[in-house]
Amino acid sequence: MNLLRFIKARLVLVHLLLWVAVWFFFVYFFSYNNDNTRYILWFSSLLLPLTMGVTYFMVYFLIPRYLLTKKYWKFGLYTFYLVVFTSYEIVLLLYGCLYFLLNFDITNMPPMSKNFTFVLVLVILVVGFVSFASLLNHNFKTLSKNKELQNKILETQLQLKEQELHYLKRQIHPHFLFNTLNTIYGFALKQSVQTPEIILKLSNLLDYILYQIDKPRVSLKEEVLHIKEYIDLEKIRFKDTLKVIFLSDEIDESIEIAPMLLIPFVENAFKHGNLVDGFLQIKIEIRLVTRQLRFEIANTYLNQEEEKGGGIGLKNTEKRLELNYKGRYTLNSRTENNWYYSKLIITELRKPTE
Known part of the structure; x- marks a missing residue:
């Protein structure tokens, strides 16, 4: 007041x-x-x-x-x-x-x-000056309001983006755990001696999922490490019917990406891959060149004519790519000669201080 x-x-x-x-x-x-x-x-x-x-x-x-x-x-x-x-x-x-x-x-x-004309001109000058100042003030207030409104819109969009990211991340938990727990359940029914080893490896993955997923960024090196742990779990499940080729550059620990971004691709390869000539074959290659991540994964696949849906995991990953790396990523997939290929490229990966 x-x-x-x-x-x-x-x-x-x-x-x-x-x-x-x-x-x-x-x-x-x-x-x-x-x-x-x-x-x-x-x-x-x-x-x-x-x-x-x-x-x-x-x-x-x-x-x-x-x-x-x-x-x-x-x-x-x-x-x-x-x-x-x-x-x-x-x-x-x-x-x-x-x-x-x-x-x-x-x-x-x-x-x-x-001089009548002179008097009229003086009055018009005063009216014109005050009107001009009034228009300038109106334009300034309009620009200020538009800027304030634009900031509110951007803030709202950011909040919606964060909420959507949070929702997508939370969806990964039950999806990933469901597939892995099915593996443990199968081994437990067989009373396999490998069950404790699988549980131990799963605990490491759970730690990554439950405690790192809420972070906006994690170390790319850590993401690659957990991909290897996931592959180790699947090797136990597939036994002698699995062949995996994993190639990766030495990765700078300071380079970061969104958490659980690459693992769904690996999981998808195991879930939708098929045995060809008695083996499920998977090839994974991770390259990092001048802050450009090149991630390629391929798996043997029989139904070449069938469109590959990818499940919840990959759909969420595509949405997260759009939210986190819009305009800075490309994602392509194709089938060829009983193989399904996926290729992800992300440019301008940043360090935490940038």
């Missing part, structure tokens, strides 16, 4: 100072080559209310109602009417001052106040 009163008081003070300055402006020009101070002060004081009325009518009525709403024809028409009205009032003022202050003695009339 106090702030509102302060703003109103400040606005009144600004207007008061403006019209005091305009009054001195009139006095200065009408005093040229004349020392009839009484007439000049009265004429300037009577011209001021007319100028104020015309100015406020222009600023608070014509400009908002017609100019800002792009009704230019009406704005021009009413502005013309306003000039005509102002001219008429100035003529009445000139004759009134000549009659009441000078008793029609035109020789004592200051030369500048005799």
Whole structure:
């Protein structure tokens, strides 16, 4: 409430100072080559209310109602009417001052106040200046509001993006665990001696999934390490029917990616891959060149004519790629000669300090 009163008081003070300055402006020009101070002060004081009325009518009525709403024809028409009205009032003022202050003695009339055109131009200059300042202020407020609105929109979009990412990450948990627990269940039914080893490897993966997935970025090297652990789990399940070729560059620990971004591709290869000539073959290659990640994976695949859906894991991965690396990634897949190929390229991978 106090702030509102302060703003109103400040606005009144600004207007008061403006019209005091305009009054001195009139006095200065009408005093040229004349020392009839009484007439000049009265004429300037009577011209001021007319100028104020015309100015406020222009600023608070014509400009908002017609100019800002792009009704230019009406704005021009009413502005013309306003000039005509102002001219008429100035003529009445000139004759009134000549009659009441000078008793029609035109020789004592200051030369500048005799010139109707000059007086009209002064009034128009004041109206034009105040109108221009008003338009500048309106444009500034509009730009400020647009910028504030744009910031709110960007903030809302960011929140929605974070919520969607969080949702997609959470979907990975049950999907990944479901597939891995099925493997453990199968070995437990057989009372396999490898069951404890599988559980131990799974615990490492669970630690990665449960505690690293909420981070916006994780080390690429750590993601590759857990891919290897996942492959070790699948080797136990497939036994002698699995052949895996895994090639990877030495990866800088400072390079980061979104967590659980590559593992779904590996999981998909095992889930949808088929045994060809008695073996499920999988080839994985990870290259990192000047902060460009090139990830390629291929698996043997029998149903070449069938479109490969990819399941929840890959669908979520594609959405996360779009949210995290929009415009900086390419993802392609194809089938050829009983092989299914996927290739992911991400450019401009960043370090944590960047």
